[in-house]
Amino acid sequence: MDALHKKISPSTVRMSSTEPSSNLENAMQLMIQTFHKYSGNEGDKYTLSKGELKELLTAELGNYLGNAQDKDAVDKVMKDLDGNNDGEVDFTEFIILVGALTVACNDFFQPEKKE
Amino acid sequence: MDALHKKISPSTVRMSSTEPSSNLENAMQLMIQTFHKYSGNEGDKYTLSKGELKELLTAELGNYLGNAQDKDAVDKVMKDLDGNNDGEVDFTEFIILVGALTVACNDFFQPEKKE
Numbered sequence: 001m002d003a004l005h006k007k008i009s010p011s012t013v014r015m016s017s018t019e020p021s022s023n024l025e026n027a028m029q030l031m032i033q034t035f036h037k038y039s040g041n042e043g044d045k046y047t048l049s050k051g052e053l054k055e056l057l058t059a060e061l062g063n064y065l066g067n068a069q070d071k072d073a074v075d076k077v078m079k080d081l082d083g084n085n086d087g088e089v090d091f092t093e094f095i096i097l098v099g100a101l102t103v104a105c106n107d108f109f110q111p112e113k114k115e
Numbered sequence: 116m117d118a119l120h121k122k123i124s125p126s127t128v129r130m131s132s133t134e135p136s137s138n139l140e141n142a143m144q145l146m147i148q149t150f151h152k153y154s155g156n157e158g159d160k161y162t163l164s165k166g167e168l169k170e171l172l173t174a175e176l177g178n179y180l181g182n183a184q185d186k187d188a189v190d191k192v193m194k195d196l197d198g199n200n201d202g203e204v205d206f207t208e209f210i211i212l213v214g215a216l217t218v219a220c221n222d223f224f225q226p227e228k229k230e
Contacts, residue, residue: 023145024175028217030142032224060139091221095214102143106206109147 034060035094047088050078064101149175150209162203165193179216 021029035048038056043049048056054074057065065073081093089097136144150163153171158164163171169189172180180188196208204212 021178022149022175024149024171024213025178027142027145027149028179028213028220030138030145031217032221034137034139034142035221056139060137063136063140064143092218095217098139098143099210099214102146102210103207105143106147106150 031095031098032091035091039091044088047090048094049088050074053078053081053089061101064105146210146213147206150206154206159203162205163209164203165189168193168196168204176216179220 038052039048041052081089081097083093153167154163156167196204196212198208
């Protein structure tokens with residue numbers, strides 16, 4: 001992810017308002033909006049504190065992570081995600097969580113997938 | 116991503132139909148749907164061939180990747196994504212692309228972000 005992130009810099013991204021958004025573009029916008037809906041509530045507005053992460057997991061991923069309301073589960077997700085151990089989850093760490101969950105969901109609905 | 120993917124196995128994911136989908140869950144569903152819309156067209160139905168990747172990039176990310184219709188650009192994205200060099204992009208490789216693009220977009224709209 002870090003390697004690709006370096007290759008795809010913000011300057012690679014060209015916005016155009018002449019085309020309607022595709023489903024994939026909508027998905028990207030929804031992920032950005034969801035992160036900022038919670039990250040701005042306390043402390044650094046561009047990172048999720050443990051409290052903000054718990055709110056996000058409970059409200060936005062309740063259907064997927066049944067035990068997100070369990071404090072130990074939030075602690076574990078925070079520990080797994082917080083790559084630089086600063087007690088905050090930044091946007092890249094959040095996207096890695098959503099990506100991993102999406103891959104898990106895809107596997108779940110694709111049980112006949114060849115290995 | 117691989118490490119997290121191992122931690123979040125399909126069995127972690129509990130689906131419940133009693134709650135309406137959140138924005139984040141919709142985003143995850145849109146990414147899964149978009150991949151399979153193209154991956155099923157030819158060859159292995161669970162991977163994107165170079166032709167399928169080009170169709171997906173052109174139709175779904177035209178607003179973001181202005182030059183996706185350029186054959187060299189598709190070759191470069193395919194080379195960057197195809198981690199196991201089999202000439203096909205699997206779902207995990209696709210999610211890494213979408214994640215990297217989403218991080219780039221977030222940076223683009225967050226120019227005042229502290230470093």
